[in-house]
Amino acid sequence: MNTRIQTLIILLSGLFASAFGQEQSDSLTAEVKSRPHIVLVMSDDQGWGDVAYNGHPVLKTPNLDAAAASGFRFDSFYASAPSCSPTRASVLTGRHPNRMGVFSWGHSIRPQETTIAEVLRGNGYLTGHFGKWHLGSVRADSPVNPGKNGFDRWVSSPNFYDNNPVMSNEGREEKIRGESSAATVDIALEWIAEATKGESPIFAVIWFGSPHYPHRAAPEDKALYADQPKKNQDFLGEVTGIDRAFGQLRDGLEEFGIRDNTILWFTSDNGALKNVGSTGGYRGSKHKLYEGGLRVPAILEWPEKIAAPRSSSMRCCTTDIFPTLLDIVGVDYSGPDLDGISLVPLLKGEVEARPKDLGFWNANVPGHFTNPMGPVSKVLPTLENWSDKKVARVTKRVEKVPRQKFPLGVYPGQAAWISGDWKLHRSSSADSKKVKWKLFNLNSDPHEDVDVSSQHPELVEKMKVDLSNWLSSVSRSLNGEDY
Numbered sequence: 366m367n368t369r370i371q372t373l374i375i376l377l378s379g380l381f382a383s384a385f386g387q388e389q390s391d392s393l394t395a396e397v398k399s400r401p402h403i404v405l406v407m408s409d410d411q412g413w414g415d416v417a418y419n420g421h422p423v424l425k426t427p428n429l430d431a432a433a434a435s436g437f438r439f440d441s442f443y444a445s446a447p448s449c450s451p452t453r454a455s456v457l458t459g460r461h462p463n464r465m466g467v468f469s470w471g472h473s474i475r476p477q478e479t480t481i482a483e484v485l486r487g488n489g490y491l492t493g494h495f496g497k498w499h500l501g502s503v504r505a506d507s508p509v510n511p512g513k514n515g516f517d518r519w520v521s522s523p524n525f526y527d528n529n530p531v532m533s534n535e536g537r538e539e540k541i542r543g544e545s546s547a548a549t550v551d552i553a554l555e556w557i558a559e560a561t562k563g564e565s566p567i568f569a570v571i572w573f574g575s576p577h578y579p580h581r582a583a584p585e586d587k588a589l590y591a592d593q594p595k596k597n598q599d600f601l602g603e604v605t606g607i608d609r610a611f612g613q614l615r616d617g618l619e620e621f622g623i624r625d626n627t628i629l630w631f632t633s634d635n636g637a638l639k640n641v642g643s644t645g646g647y648r649g650s651k652h653k654l655y656e657g658g659l660r661v662p663a664i665l666e667w668p669e670k671i672a673a674p675r676s677s678s679m680r681c682c683t684t685d686i687f688p689t690l691l692d693i694v695g696v697d698y699s700g701p702d703l704d705g706i707s708l709v710p711l712l713k714g715e716v717e718a719r720p721k722d723l724g725f726w727n728a729n730v731p732g733h734f735t736n737p738m739g740p741v742s743k744v745l746p747t748l749e750n751w752s753d754k755k756v757a758r759v760t761k762r763v764e765k766v767p768r769q770k771f772p773l774g775v776y777p778g779q780a781a782w783i784s785g786d787w788k789l790h791r792s793s794s795a796d797s798k799k800v801k802w803k804l805f806n807l808n809s810d811p812h813e814d815v816d817v818s819s820q821h822p823e824l825v826e827k828m829k830v831d832l833s834n835w836l837s838s839v840s841r842s843l844n845g846e847d848y
Contacts, residue, residue, distance in 0.1 A: 393489050393564060393565060394489075396695070397488065397489035397565075397566070398489075398564045398565075398566070400489070400490075400566045400694045400695075401566065401626045401627060401628050401667065401669070401693065401694070402561070402566050402567045402568075402569075402618075402623050402626060402627040402628070403485070403490075403566070403567070403568045403569070403627070403628045403630075403690060404557075404567075404568075404569045404570075404571065404614070404618070404627060404628070404629050404630070405456065405568075405569070405570045405571070405630050405686065406571045406572075406573070406611060406614070406629070406630065406631045406632075407453070407456070407497075407570075407571075407572045407573065407631075407632055407633060407634055408573050408575065408576065408604075408607050408631075408632075408633045408634070409449060409497060409525055409572070409573055409574055409575060409576065409577040409633070409634055410449070410576055410577045410578070410633070410634070410635065410637075410638050410642065410651060411576055411604060411607070411633035411637075411642070411661065411662065412633070412636050412637020412638065412642040412643050412644050412645070412650075412651075412657070412660075412661070412662075413636065413637065413643075413644055413645045413647065413657070413660040413661055413662055414637060414642075414643030414644055414645030414646070414647075415576070415604055415633075415637060415642055415643050415662070416429050416430070416433075416604075416662045417429070417430050418430040418433040418434070418438075418662075419645055419662060420645065421643055423590065423593060423601060424601055424604055424605070425589055425605050425608070426604065426605065426607075426608040427608065427612070428608045428609065428611045428612030428615065429608050429611060429631065429662070429664065431612075432611070432615070432629075432631065432664045432666050433664050434674055435666065435668075435674050436629075436664050436665055436666035436667070436671055436674065436675075437664065437665040437666070437667075437671050437674075437675050437676070437677070437712060438663075438664055438674070438675070438676040438677075439632075439663035439664070439665070439676075439677060439681050440676055440677065440678045441660070441677075441678045441679065441680045441681065442632060442660065442661055442662070442663035442681050442682070442683075443659045443660060443661070443680065443681065443682045443683070443723065443725075444632075444633065444634055444635045444636065444659055444660075444661050444682075444683050445461055445462060445682055445683045445684050445704070445725070446461075446462055446635065446659075446725070446727065447635045447636055447649075447651055447652050447653055447654060447658035447659055447727060448469055448470045448634075448635050448651060448652055448732070449470050449497075449499055449525075449577075449634045449635060450462070450467050450469065450470045450471055450472055450499045450500055450732075451463075451467045451468065451469065451470075451472070452634040452635055452683050453497075453498075453499060453500055453572065453634060454467040454474050454478075454500060455682075455683045455684045455704075455705075456481075456683050456684075456686050456687070457474070457478070457480040457481055457482065457500075457514065457687070458474075458478050458479065458480060458481070458687060458703075459481070459684050459685070459686070459687025459688050459703040459704065459705040460478070460684065460687075460701070460702070460703055460704050460705075460842070461684065461704045461724065461725075461726065461839055463726050463728060463839050463840075463842075463843055464701075464702075464704075464839050464842035464843055464847070465477075465478050465842070465843070466843060467500065468728050468730035469727075469730050469731060469732040469733075470499065470732035470733070471499065471524070471732045471733030472500075472730075472732070472733060473500060473501035473502075473509045474500040474501060474509055474514065476508050476509060476513065477847075477848045478514075479700045479701075480514045480515045481515075481568075481686070481687045481690060481691075482494070482511075482514060482515030482516050482568060482570070483514065483515030484515075484691065484696060484698070485515070485568045485690070485694070485696075486515050486516075486517065486568075488694065488696050489565055489566065490565060490566050490567060490568045491517055491518075491560045491563075491565045491566075491567045491568070492515055492516045492517045492518070492567070492568045492569075493516055493517060493518040493519065493553065493556050493557075493560070493567070493568070493569045493570070494511040494516040494518075494519040494520075494521055494569075494570045494572075495519070495520050495521070495549050495550075495552050495553040495556070495569065495570070495571050495572070496520075496521065496522060496526075496549040496553075496570075496571055496572040496573055496574060497521070497522050497524065497525060497526065497572040497573065497574045498510070498511055498519075498521040498522060498523060498524075498572070499522075499523060499524050499525075500514070502523065503519075503521045503522070503523050503532075503533035503536070504533070504536055505533075505535065505536020505537070506536070510533075510536070512535060512536075516570070518535070518556050518560075519533075519535055520532050520533070520534050520535070520539070520541075520552050521533050522574060524574075525574040525575075525577035525578075526545055526574035527545050527574065527575075527579070527581045528543065528544050528545050528548075528581060528583060529541065529542055529543065529545075529548075530545055530548065530574065544583040544586075544606050544610075545573065545574050545575055545606070546573045546574075546575055546603075546606045546607045546609070546610035546611075547606065547609065547610045547613060549571060549573060549574075549610065550571065550610040550611075550613050550614050550617070551613075553569055553571050553614070554613075554614065554617040556569070557569060557617065557618075557621065557623075558617075558621055561621055561623055566694075571614070572634075573607055573610070575603040575604070575606060575607050576600050576603035576604050576607065576638075576642075578638070580599035580600040580602075580603055580641075581599055581603070582598070582599040582600075582601070582602025582603045582605070582606060583602065583606055586601075586602035586603070586605045586606045586609075587599055587601075587602035588602075589601070589602065589605060590602060596640075596641065597641055600638075600641045600642070611631065614629070615629065615666075624668060625668045625669045626667075626669045627666075627667070628665065628666075628667045628690070628693070629665070629666040629667070630663075630664070630665045630666075630686065631662070631663065631664045631665075632661050632662065632663040632664075632683065633661035633662060633663075634661070635651050635652075635658065635659070635661065636649065636650055636651055636653070636656075636657045636658040636659050636660055636661060637650050637651065637657060637658075638650060638651055639651065644656070644657030644660070645657075645660070646812060647660055647811065647812060647813075648812050648813045648814070649813075652727070653779075654725050654727055654779050654780070654781045654790065655813050656807070656811065656812070656813060659725065663681070665712070670712070671712065675714075677711055677717070679711055679716070679717060679718060679719050680719045680723060680783060681708055681711070681719070682704075682705060682723055683705075684703070684704045684705030685705040685706055685707070685708050686705065687703065687705055688703055688705045688706055688707045689705075689706075689707050689708040689709060689712075691707075692707035692709045693709060701842060701847035701848075702838065702842065702847070704724065706719075706720065706721050718785065719785075722782060722783060722784045722831060722835075723782070723783040724780070724781070724782055724783075724832065724835040724836070724839075725780060725781040725782075725783075726776065726778065726779070726780040726781075726836060726839060727778050727779045727780070728771070728776070728777050728778040729777055729778035729779070729795075730778075770840075770843060770844045770845075771840045771843060771844070772840075773837055773840055773841070774797065774837075775796060775797045776791075776793055776797055776833075776836045776840070777793055777794065777795045777796070777797060778792075778793060779791065779792050779793075780793070780832060780836060781832075782828050782831060782832035782835070783807070784828055784831065786806055786807045786808035786809075787804065787805070787806060787807070787824065787828065788804070788805045788806075788807050788813070789802065789803070789804050789818075789825065789828040789829070789832060790802065790803040790804075790805070791829075791832060802818055802825060802829065803816040803818055804816060804817050804818035804821060804824070804825055804828070805817065
């Protein structure tokens with residue numbers, strides 16, 4: 366498809382959304398019209414240390430640095446899981462991803478889950494998703510595509526994507542031209558420009574495919590790091606590409622006259638990539654429940670309410686995004702248990718310490734491969750296997766409501782529980798007959814080097830009980846008790 370036709374399709378779709386928004390705005394109350402616009406941005410595999418403002422000695426991220434210097438900087442922000450799909454599910458639902466069977470990358474979100482897009486759309490917002498989805502097939506007939514999860518407009522990829530990506534334009538395969546992050550922002554801004562011509566507030570989710578492997582930076586971004594080892598040049602260049610696209614987004618919101626009353630929230634989906642990424646010195650990396658696998662950069666800008674720069678070391682998580690946004694817009698939630706909390710008291714300066722403990726659980730369930738080159742195709746078992754019969758079978762398996770259940774008391778894999786500055790690690794066999802525990806103090810030992818469990822037996826016992834109760838709650842949700 367040539368660029369002119371592609372642009373026309375996008376513009377027509379945007380005009381339709383604008384017309385819908387105008388019709389919708391006629392019945393909106395003054396309260397709804399005054400609600401802030403919301404834009405959530407997420408990178409793919411960008412570690413806590415993969416930004417200049419967190420001390421990276423080489424990376425050039427001037428736009429993220431500027432946002433961190435002018436907005437609210439989260440210095441202890443966690444992804445709910447150490448891999449991509451689970452964390453994305455947590456953003457949409459405010460719940461730990463194992464509650465809905467999104468155990469690892471490539472797992473599909475349960476259709477029964479209530480997403481933030483569904484709630485906001487039901488309360489006067491126009492909604493759009495742009496970029497990486499990775500929560501199920503993006504075919505038009507998929508029961509778990511973005512449109513079935515509350516998004517009015519969507520141009521989405523089933524997984525990571527690189528420059529000149531192939532995406533699903535609401536179920537139609539479309540070739541997008543340009544550097545991957547910039548191209549995604551271009552499409553999002555087209556929609557935002559039209560959608561904000563009405564009086565409805567907008568909710569946009571922009572999920573980049575970078576800096577996920579394989580790393581293929583735009584030549585101009587790679588050239589900035591010519592003095593670095595070759596294996597790092599494309600990775601660093603992709604991060605700079607993200608930064609430039611983020612600056613393009615900020616400029617667009619300013620141009621449209623909506624930046625002051627727009628919540629712009631940036632973060633990543635998991636901790637740093639081993640060898641090439643930076644954890645900022647924290648232990649572990651992607652797929653691990655140590656700090657390096659969970660801590661991610663996070664910034665929130667909202668000039669109308671956050672006029673002066675602020676930062677906080679309070680431990681926050683991607684599960685907090687859902688309840689925070691609902692608190693801000695004044696919408697009550699009466700669905701299944703949330704794991705996140707509203708961060709509005711933190712943004713107002715009313716609290717300094719997290720009032721609720723944080724739980725993590727990697728059950729060691731394998732991920733599912735998807736086909737990044739054909740978003741309208743069905744989910745593939747591997748990138749090499751193109752058998753139509755296997756494609757159909759795997760698609761059916763991925764898109765159905767997960768049937769895997771865990772008996773109560775059997776919690777395989779790794780789990781962690783953070784209470785204040787204390788972090789308890791639980792490592793279990795598949796049948797939970799062999800369980801090992803480690804305790805770290807994240808204040809005195811932020812790199813989790815020294816296990817102090819033997820020195821604090823009473824604390825360990827209390828945290829064991831709290832973690833076990835939480836794991837039971839998650840398993841009950843997984844086993845269907847929430848619906």
